[in-house]
Amino acid sequence: MLTRVQHIVEPLFANMSQEDVDSLLDFLGGSLYLPVPVYKEEELYPQLLRPETFLWKEHSLQRGIPIEKEYFYPQNYSALSGKELERHLSKIVADYLFCAKLHKQSQEQWIRRLEDAYVTHGFIQLANEKNSVVEAVEKMNKNSLLSVLHYPEDVAFWRHRVEIVMRPYRHVPDEWKWKMCDHQKNLVMQAENDSIHCRCETCNYGVTYHVSTGQVTLPLEVDLAQATKRIATIERQFNDMAEKTPKVISVIRDLHELKVALTAQSQRLEQLVLFKHQVEALSHPLVEAYQEILSIHLPLEPVEPSLLSLVSVEIPDMRVLKKVALWKTFVQDGLESQLEMLLENWGQAVEEAAPKATDVVFQMKDLVLMRGDAEKIKEFLEDYEEEVPTQMLVKILNGEGTSKIRRLSLHEAPIFGLLRDWPSKYVTKALLEMR
Numbered sequence: 001m002l003t004r005v006q007h008i009v010e011p012l013f014a015n016m017s018q019e020d021v022d023s024l025l026d027f028l029g030g031s032l033y034l035p036v037p038v039y040k041e042e043e044l045y046p047q048l049l050r051p052e053t054f055l056w057k058e059h060s061l062q063r064g065i066p067i068e069k070e071y072f073y074p075q076n077y078s079a080l081s082g083k084e085l086e087r088h089l090s091k092i093v094a095d096y097l098f099c100a101k102l103h104k105q106s107q108e109q110w111i112r113r114l115e116d117a118y119v120t121h122g123f124i125q126l127a128n129e130k131n132s133v134v135e136a137v138e139k140m141n142k143n144s145l146l147s148v149l150h151y152p153e154d155v156a157f158w159r160h161r162v163e164i165v166m167r168p169y170r171h172v173p174d175e176w177k178w179k180m181c182d183h184q185k186n187l188v189m190q191a192e193n194d195s196i197h198c199r200c201e202t203c204n205y206g207v208t209y210h211v212s213t214g215q216v217t218l219p220l221e222v223d224l225a226q227a228t229k230r231i232a233t234i235e236r237q238f239n240d241m242a243e244k245t246p247k248v249i250s251v252i253r254d255l256h257e258l259k260v261a262l263t264a265q266s267q268r269l270e271q272l273v274l275f276k277h278q279v280e281a282l283s284h285p286l287v288e289a290y291q292e293i294l295s296i297h298l299p300l301e302p303v304e305p306s307l308l309s310l311v312s313v314e315i316p317d318m319r320v321l322k323k324v325a326l327w328k329t330f331v332q333d334g335l336e337s338q339l340e341m342l343l344e345n346w347g348q349a350v351e352e353a354a355p356k357a358t359d360v361v362f363q364m365k366d367l368v369l370m371r372g373d374a375e376k377i378k379e380f381l382e383d384y385e386e387e388v389p390t391q392m393l394v395k396i397l398n399g400e401g402t403s404k405i406r407r408l409s410l411h412e413a414p415i416f417g418l419l420r421d422w423p424s425k426y427v428t429k430a431l432l433e434m435r
């Protein structure tokens, strides 16, 4: 068998250039041979070793090479016919020569070359340059602002184009935008087309590096001229839609002014919001505007009818746009004095609405239970609810000092006799109402 191998391989080596022979000699540790693995008792191993086994690695000769599937070619070479063996061996010699050339530089150096080639790939460069547009398109595609731009058929068309234009950008995982990810890479040698496939298992993505040209190809290659045109077109088409909707743009500008004016008064407005929490009926367009504006994001500068400007606009509820004209009328002049007046009025309203001890909480004919007394009963119940059933509570409130009540010293409780003149059925009713 070895003679057969020798017979096929020798002329292949003999036809090589001196440079290739030198590379192989260097790679194989000084002698020109094709490693033929043997195991135990000098028996031939049925498969031949892949050159990657030696690439950028040192194997101990004593310990030998671990028998792992990835180190061997799958074919059982002794079972091949003469022609098949010839084909198999010439492929293997080509693989060895390819690895021998790669071996001249370290794995790290090749990965660095790959990283450089990746960022200079035409599409990656385009995507990097246009990254703000790419991100803006994706964001705007989900923004409800689109729904208020005229005309709906333009918007539908634009969205349809977005799906086509964004495909190659979406195909690249986030970690590879727009440089290679930092994870560990798996390099697969492809001697037959002079390339290395560089793959990240974490990202489930890889690119192919062509050794002779020093360029990479992506799994999804695009026509660069077309891609360049398309990304520019998608931006322009959006800008055209925005320009056709000047009303919306001007309302967003008004909203911007409102936001600036109201934010400057946030301290007063926050106090008004607190008052509103206490008395629900209080309302004023300025406070409503302020509360709405808190959830709206706008760019620092007034908006322009363009993708890159409008992408920073986030309005959770588009109905707000309809209210801006009204809100604006309140902000025009004397905002501060308006708010001061509101603060005074609302402060008073809150004070008036606050519960008082003399508020009537229950009334039956001329019998009246006031908040102050009701509070006393509630306090008592907090302490005694478990021990005092309703029936006994009624007696305590009526001032009936039964022996049980006396035994528990409840005739000394502050609520004893509080509703002395009340018929007990009304006391029960008042208690029910209180709960």
Ligand SMILES: [Zn+2]
Pocket: 175, 181, 182, 183, 200, 201, 202, 203, 204
């Ligand atoms: Zn990765």
